[in-house]
Amino acid sequence: MPALAPAEIKALIKLIDELDYYQILEVSRDAPASAIKSGYYAVSRRYHPDANRALRGEVRRNLEHVAKRVTEAYSVLRDARRRLAYDGQLTKDRQAVRIQLAEADSQAEKKALEDHLGTTPNGRRFFSLARADIDRNHLDSAIRNLQMALTYEPSNQFFKQKLRDLKGHPSG
Amino acid sequence: MAEIAIGIDLGTSNSCVSIARGGTVEVLANAYGEHITASVVAFDEEGCVTVGNAAKANVIHDPVNTVSSAKRLIGRYFFSEEVKKAQAVYSYGIVEGPDHSLRIQIRDEQLSLPEISAIVLREMKTIAEEQLGQEVHKAVITVPAYFNDNQRQATKDAGRIAGLEVLRLLNEPTAAALAYGFGRGLSQRVAVYDLGGGTFDISVLEIGKDIFEVLSTCGDTYLGGDDFDDRLIDLIADEFVAGEGINLRNDPFALEKLKVAVETAKKGLSIEDQVEIRIPDIVTGPDGQPRSIERSIGRPEYFALVTDLVQRTFKVCDEALQQANVIAQDLGGVILVGGSTRLPVIRDAVRDYFQQEPKADVDPDEVVAMGAAIHAASLSSTDQQDSFLLDVTPLSLRIGVAGGLAETVIERNTPVPIEQTRTFTTYQDFQETVKIRVFQGESRQAEENEMLGQFEFSGFKKARRGEVRIDVTFEINSDGIVNVTACDQETGQQASTQITLSSGLSEEEISQIIDDGRTERVRTSDATAADSPAPVAASSPAPPAEEELSEDLELLPDQEDLLEEAPDLEIDEEDYSSPLAAEAEEEDADPNAATQPELEPLAVDSAPEIAAEVELETDDLRATAAENLQEIQPPVGDSGIQIDDMDGSPDDELEVQTGAESLFDTPGADLSQPDDESEL
Numbered sequence: 001m002p003a004l005a006p007a008e009i010k011a012l013i014k015l016i017d018e019l020d021y022y023q024i025l026e027v028s029r030d031a032p033a034s035a036i037k038s039g040y041y042a043v044s045r046r047y048h049p050d051a052n053r054a055l056r057g058e059v060r061r062n063l064e065h066v067a068k069r070v071t072e073a074y075s076v077l078r079d080a081r082r083r084l085a086y087d088g089q090l091t092k093d094r095q096a097v098r099i100q101l102a103e104a105d106s107q108a109e110k111k112a113l114e115d116h117l118g119t120t121p122n123g124r125r126f127f128s129l130a131r132a133d134i135d136r137n138h139l140d141s142a143i144r145n146l147q148m149a150l151t152y153e154p155s156n157q158f159f160k161q162k163l164r165d166l167k168g169h170p171s172g
Numbered sequence: 173m174a175e176i177a178i179g180i181d182l183g184t185s186n187s188c189v190s191i192a193r194g195g196t197v198e199v200l201a202n203a204y205g206e207h208i209t210a211s212v213v214a215f216d217e218e219g220c221v222t223v224g225n226a227a228k229a230n231v232i233h234d235p236v237n238t239v240s241s242a243k244r245l246i247g248r249y250f251f252s253e254e255v256k257k258a259q260a261v262y263s264y265g266i267v268e269g270p271d272h273s274l275r276i277q278i279r280d281e282q283l284s285l286p287e288i289s290a291i292v293l294r295e296m297k298t299i300a301e302e303q304l305g306q307e308v309h310k311a312v313i314t315v316p317a318y319f320n321d322n323q324r325q326a327t328k329d330a331g332r333i334a335g336l337e338v339l340r341l342l343n344e345p346t347a348a349a350l351a352y353g354f355g356r357g358l359s360q361r362v363a364v365y366d367l368g369g370g371t372f373d374i375s376v377l378e379i380g381k382d383i384f385e386v387l388s389t390c391g392d393t394y395l396g397g398d399d400f401d402d403r404l405i406d407l408i409a410d411e412f413v414a415g416e417g418i419n420l421r422n423d424p425f426a427l428e429k430l431k432v433a434v435e436t437a438k439k440g441l442s443i444e445d446q447v448e449i450r451i452p453d454i455v456t457g458p459d460g461q462p463r464s465i466e467r468s469i470g471r472p473e474y475f476a477l478v479t480d481l482v483q484r485t486f487k488v489c490d491e492a493l494q495q496a497n498v499i500a501q502d503l504g505g506v507i508l509v510g511g512s513t514r515l516p517v518i519r520d521a522v523r524d525y526f527q528q529e530p531k532a533d534v535d536p537d538e539v540v541a542m543g544a545a546i547h548a549a550s551l552s553s554t555d556q557q558d559s560f561l562l563d564v565t566p567l568s569l570r571i572g573v574a575g576g577l578a579e580t581v582i583e584r585n586t587p588v589p590i591e592q593t594r595t596f597t598t599y600q601d602f603q604e605t606v607k608i609r610v611f612q613g614e615s616r617q618a619e620e621n622e623m624l625g626q627f628e629f630s631g632f633k634k635a636r637r638g639e640v641r642i643d644v645t646f647e648i649n650s651d652g653i654v655n656v657t658a659c660d661q662e663t664g665q666q667a668s669t670q671i672t673l674s675s676g677l678s679e680e681e682i683s684q685i686i687d688d689g690r691t692e693r694v695r696t697s698d699a700t701a702a703d704s705p706a707p708v709a710a711s712s713p714a715p716p717a718e719e720e721l722s723e724d725l726e727l728l729p730d731q732e733d734l735l736e737e738a739p740d741l742e743i744d745e746e747d748y749s750s751p752l753a754a755e756a757e758e759e760d761a762d763p764n765a766a767t768q769p770e771l772e773p774l775a776v777d778s779a780p781e782i783a784a785e786v787e788l789e790t791d792d793l794r795a796t797a798a799e800n801l802q803e804i805q806p807p808v809g810d811s812g813i814q815i816d817d818m819d820g821s822p823d824d825e826l827e828v829q830t831g832a833e834s835l836f837d838t839p840g841a842d843l844s845q846p847d848d849e850s851e852l
Binding site for chain 2: 040041044045048049050051053054064065067068071072074075100101102105
């Protein structure tokens with residue numbers, strides 16, 4: 001791999017604050033987890049400070065800055081819950097290309113809590129029915145109620161996970 | 173030719189040095205032809221030192237002047253638990269130095285822990301130089317993955333004192349994985365189970381063709397082979413008290429003999445089903461007659477003694493696998509590192525836990541040094557690197573906030589290098605300074621974490637509470653150095669600190685030690701004895717790092733009035749321009765103030781646990797750390813629930829917000845998932 005030229009790093013430094021995490025890792029918005037990892041590897045091969053040991057002084061500091069943004073991008077996108085929070089932020093404001101990890105975590109927590117409760121009256125109602133079914137071990141009925149809950153809240157990750165768990169169990 | 177760089181495994185019990193060149197890795201033998209050298213330093217009457225197995229043999233004759241297991245103490249404060257434990261176990265003098273630091277008392281001389289480790293490192297350097305026939309100036313030194321920044325800095329200092337440029341401190345399990353994957357073209361996930369003399373580490377890594385990615389690292393710095401030995405020592409010593417009425421623990425010579433016998437027995441049990449422990453004339457009774465110990469111990473009895481220790485390692489393994497998001501079946505290999513993993517009780521338990529045979533073709537005593545050598549060669553080579561390492565930070569970095577709590581800024585197992593910023597605001601009207609305290613560890617209780625350092629930040633505009641915005645940025649560079657910067661958003665006023673251990677050595681002290689050649693007195697010829705340096709008094713020059721701190725502390729008396737009014741600082745989650753959030757913040761201001769008294773009892777509750785520590789906190793530095801002089805409050809909706817960005821109905825907002833407050837009131841109860849997940 002050719003080492004980076006100082007000019008290339010300078011250009012990158014200017015650019016990096018405007019790039020979103022997908023652009024930094026050079027992957028598409030719908031990239032699967034495996035692509036995010038290989039994107040991280042590919043970008044690291046170029047920008048990791050250890051891969052550019054010959055660089056010194058300001059250029060090196062700049063490179064550290066780039067590398068930090070790369071690991072930040074990876075830390076968000078590799079985690080499904082952080083990624084969801086980040087996608088939400090990007091959709092709302094295309095310029096908001098950074099999210100602090102703690103912020104992503106707290107948004108994910110919030111989302112998880114909302115999802116646990118349900119965010120619509122009908123979603124909540126069917127989900128509580130499903131839970132009652134689970135307590136009585138009426139799994140078929142629980143699946144039906146969860147599917148109903150999901151028709152009201154199609155993007156509720158928690159409901160989806162519950163449904164997957166239930167379907168994974170043999171009925172009865 | 174590129175300058176040569178070695179890899180050193182600086183172990184608690186043993187050290188090992190290795191070199192990678194020309195595509196092969198070689199462990200370098202000492203003058204006795206041994207691949208491993210005991211990390212033991214013995215001081216004779218002239219102040220000269222012997223290092224290695226000869227020193228280890230000296231323990232029995234002169235336990236008070238022979239220092240072993242220094243790694244358990246390096247980078248620790250005098251008041252730490254580990255130090256109390258060590259004082260009970262080791263016969264050499266462990267005394268308090270300036271600023272709660274540790275010193276080893278040898279006759280009338282006091283040495284810092286980095287100096288002791290430097291003596292061992294210098295020995296390893298010499299071994300390499302003799303084998304290679306050339307001078308060595310560069311090295312990669314390994315540390316337990318779970319070493320905190322204080323321990324790392326102290327180890328780095330030891331390297332410098334030993335005359336080595338430390339290219340990198342490499343985590344031991346990572347080093348083992350590097351050595352395991354070296355030249356094999358593997359593509360798999362592996363777990364490295366590292367049970368050394370004093371610490372336990374587990375790392376999960378992904379080995380690719382040119383990249384080693386650390387997925388997670390967890391550990392326990394209070395668990396190692398020494399603890400296994402302690403169990404057997406206790407058993408025998410207790411039996412001796414019961415049978416003879418003599419406590420061997422009170423006799424340094426008897427205790428050392430017992431330790432040696434126990435270690436031999438442990439090693440014997442790796443091969444035999446039953447071993448004899450025989451210590452003739454271990455002690456002289458009150459009647460003037462010598463007493464002896466003769467006892468046999470079998471594997472089942474030994475296993476029963478240590479089984480809970482073994483199980484403790486698997487709790488840590490559970491964490492590591494979970495953090496790496498893998499299950500045991502995903503692993504292509506399990507690598508055992510550390511002498512303790514030779515014990516059948518460990519091997520069997522590891523096999524059961526990971527459901528696979530551990531790799532047999534890895535020497536647990538040498539693999540870490542070999543990995544360090546591979547990394548050293550790679551970092552010092554002028555060619556483009558053929559492979560490199562993507563590492564994580566093993567411990568969470570935290571900032572001290574109100575109520576004696578510590579907020580996470582960079583979570584453990586986050587890849588490095590990384591930089592994270594959180595925004596804080598003042599808690600009092602017209603507050604002039606804030607104290608930024610930096611912790612490392614996994615507890616929400618500040619006191620349960622290791623304090624890395626603290627600094628005062630002032631110079632921002634005087635304003636009403638909540639109006640000042642202070643960005644606190646935590647950085648971990650690729651060489652693992654932690655930096656913390658505070659910046660006022662409005663004025664751009666900045667203050668920063670490179671975190672330095674407040675009980676560590678200052679630049680000045682290190683230079684002094686190097687100039688005095690205090691660690692260069694290996695017993696080789698009489699000449700060295702002649703010019704052995706005069707003992708240096710404990711009151712060595714004040715460290716510059718401390719000066720910086722004391723400058724800060726000097727500010728304190730002026731601030732005392734202000735402080736007594738309990739000015740707190742409140743973290744404020746960055747307002748992502750949502751008007752709702754701004755409103756919420758205003759609403760929150762009072763409830764937040766109200767939570768303050770409620771948080772106080774929490775600190776009181778935790779007091780008994782830290783009582784011993786607090787008693788020792790007599791001087792200003794720790795006192796300021798212990799008292800909530802100037803604090804920072806957790807962000808609004810710290811429990812992870814914020815009301816901005818909510819798309820739901822107003823009802824939902826209210827509901828979630830209420831939830832947020834109740835969680836906030838009971839820290840510790842937050843972040844837990846509702847139980848129903850496990851119901852399924």
